[in-house]
Amino acid sequence: MATLDVRLKKVNKVYKEGDVVAGVVIIQSKGDLAHQGVTLLMEGSVNLQLSAKSVGVFEAFYNSLKPILLLHYTLEVAKPGKFPNGKTEIPFEVPLKAKSNKSLYETYHGVFVNIQYQIKVDMKRSLLNKDLNKQLEFIVEYKETEDRAKPKPINFTITPETLTNLKEKEKVPKFKARGKIDSSLLCITKPLTGEIVLESCETGVKSIEIQLVRVETCGCAEGFAKDATEIQNIQIADGDIMRGLPIPIFMIFPRLFTCPTLTTSNFKVEFEVNVVIIFQDDHLVTENFPIKLTRY
Template identity: 55%
Template sequence: MSASLAFSLKKVNKVYHEGEIIAGVVIVDTSTDLRHEGLTLTMEGSVNLQISSKNAGIFDTFSNNIRPINIINTSIELAPAGKIPTGVTEIPFEMPLVARQSSMSLGLLETYHGVFVNVMYTLKCSMKRSFLNKPLNASCQFFVQYKHQARPAPKPVRCEVSPDTLRGAGAAPHFALYAELDSTVCALDRPVTGKIRIDECSVPIKSIELQLVRVETCGSAEGFSKDATEIQNIQVCEGDVVRGREVPLYMVLPRLFTCPTTTTPYFKIEFELNIAVIFEDDYLVTENFPILLLRCK
């Protein structure tokens, strides 16, 4: 005898907003009549935090993994004990997407897959069976997004970089660089844009790159750990750049690995852009721009 459980959600993209109904069916596929002790559906949402290994020694009073923060934990009975006939049976369900109310409640947060912070939402179905048979289980991840808010006014930023503006420039070649971002307040559904221009440079240029960085802060009463890690790197130019010519910057923000800039008592998720110029001798010049990410129109 073989039997299996699977999920099918009505929304193909599996993206939901707070207050919406998550609807779908649990599919039971069995080769013979299947007796069971009941089907239970559970909706779970949690924030999983982790201290990086380089900081673990600083906070030796607790382990690398911090207790997860529960956002949602709701269960309903899909079917009472009984028998499911041979073949494919679809059991419909509906569950409202509502955050758990507690003293630690953060409300619903957007789905986010980071290095030290992860926000995940899952549907789980369990079929209890007699003690001689293992229970059947199935799970399905879904994604939570904030509703779009009004777009704020853009906040452009401009800078000029030369050896005189760099700290500890050392043996930096003579150069003059101009960089501009159209706005440091960015919509997650729109590309980040700007431009860069090399006005002067005494040595050949090897590459110009645009780097998106996540800055995750997490911890507990004993202390906090702050780590910056790269999300994606786009090469804007390869080879020696024509002097005085503006080069456009354009980056589409990756889904799941970005989210609205988030600050809570337990963790923070922030983002930065780096414009990096690599000279032929591998000397590197980087200009950093903190950015604010929003779910807006």
Template identity: 35%
Template sequence: MDPLKQITCTIFLGYRVSADPSGANKFRREIRRQLPGLLLLAALFLVVVFIVMSVEIKLSRSNRIYRPNELVEGKIVTKLSSSISHQGIRLNVNASVNLQVRGGSAGVIESFYGVIKPITILKKTVEVLKSGRISSGTTEIPFSFWLKDPGEKPSENFYETYHGGDISIQYLASVDISRGYLHKSLSATVEFIIESKKENLPEKPISSEMVIFYMTQDTQRHSLLPELKSGGFRVSGKVCTLCSLSDPIEGELTVESSAVPIQSIEIHLLRLESILVGEKIATESSLIQTTQIADGDVCRGTTLPIYIILPRLLTCPSVFAGYVLDPINVCSLQIPKILSASHCGLSRVASRFPFSIEFKVTLVITFQSEQLKVHSKSNFKTLKSWHAAESIPLELIRTK
């Protein structure tokens, strides 16, 4: 009989004879006979539970920021409870632009495209170690690789790292420790961040471009509260439209008059992602962050400062790759929307780089209203009668 079955039957038998004194001695003899098997199973259980095998990639820079012409260095750290043999340690470096068209921003036909084939920026394999053994405990294995080899002409541009809604640009380094067919390979992945070359960047400070805006009941394209239509309101100010990623968005606004008390004033930072799908362009707008400028009614004639810190990975330099959209025309479009290649906001089309990343800020004023208590939640794409909004295109650049 199989040892495991014997042990199981013995334990089951013990429950039955424990109440019978005449069978107690027989049960004890059976336990003594099966004791080596029980100890072996317990030892195997402890070995499986307490085996430690982990691998981690640690880059030499804590912020993980690199330039396309720089050397990436780091260590592969393994923690093992016992030594293992391997058939080689390889480091795979992959970078790509991932594009996705969602049904909300495309028509029925375009939605079938779904995830578009990624655009490969970088793909290379570095052999760190040949076959051998890794000792128990903590082991650090150094590695290094060039993002772009000297004299090499990359097939694609090194776009900056960006995590968006429909577009993401990622640079990943993955280690693979192959252990043969009978053992599971050990692997780990780390993302590093790419920024533009310093020699190609403009010097700081850049000349900030400020745009003057004003908001009244006549500048709104949606229906307003009757009190706002009759009494009116006027808000004026200025905001930066060309901004460095390392600097905040600055500006100011003044509430000159308002017939209805103000509930709050907010500024939405939006991304406008466009993807070329067939002969059309799917454009989707999504919210990055919201910054509250004022809470409650605002004193008339008081200047309020605008100061917005840009998030690190959710923004990048404005990309016009494949086609160039006129920011003013795009800002006035109703989104999400499909644009044809002949749209007035489209000045150039190229099939090689079928995407674009742009940004804008939207100033939203919420007025006090009884309807606001019923509809407390609102979508930034759908303005209600107690809202007033003004959108301004924003160009982001990287500076030294």
């Protein structure tokens, strides 16, 4: 039996552009292990796909939805030969540098946009033996900049009259909620904070929730497909809450499922926050606030 593994020196696997990605390829075998060479591939790419509702409408997109290659390095780790009995460790170092005319974006796991960086190691073997391979994802984050996220507070009031996306306003009970989001420009490592106060409501309230939404846009010159999907939903109030009581808003941005707001010629990744009030008859109202995420 033989096994192939790859490990990085950095335990957290987080790198910035210009860093050296260093680690070891580990081969373990019982007895001598003949092979046809070991290669290491370091690759970063953006994978785009269309939602089901966009597929028929935008057939022209299929050509523009090929993966966008951000970096691509191939390294010969070992020439064809034999590994001895036991454990063999082969160190490697690869510079984290984008291909010419490309930029490295932060790692992001979305629904229609995925930005991933991987190391793949392959050991070729003779026809009768199965090739061995192993892959490992590492994380890319932006370098620290001088520009810090300066707070851009949002004060809001929600009443039936302020709701723009409501068709049957007469079915919504009379109510008034006010509050604030401390900033619409946010550092991704710090929480979204604020408060909401339900000043009055002629009916009972079931729940108040804060919803984080990703808005992913894929496209080309022929047009764009834009899709909003929920990342997470946090309940901040349960039941028919006391009127006039400030309720704190506090939301941490989940790692990998969010990234700094990103706009390119082929795709965009943006974020929004919804304040959702659900009444006891299960009617709900939503107020939407676009936010911008940065790394610092």
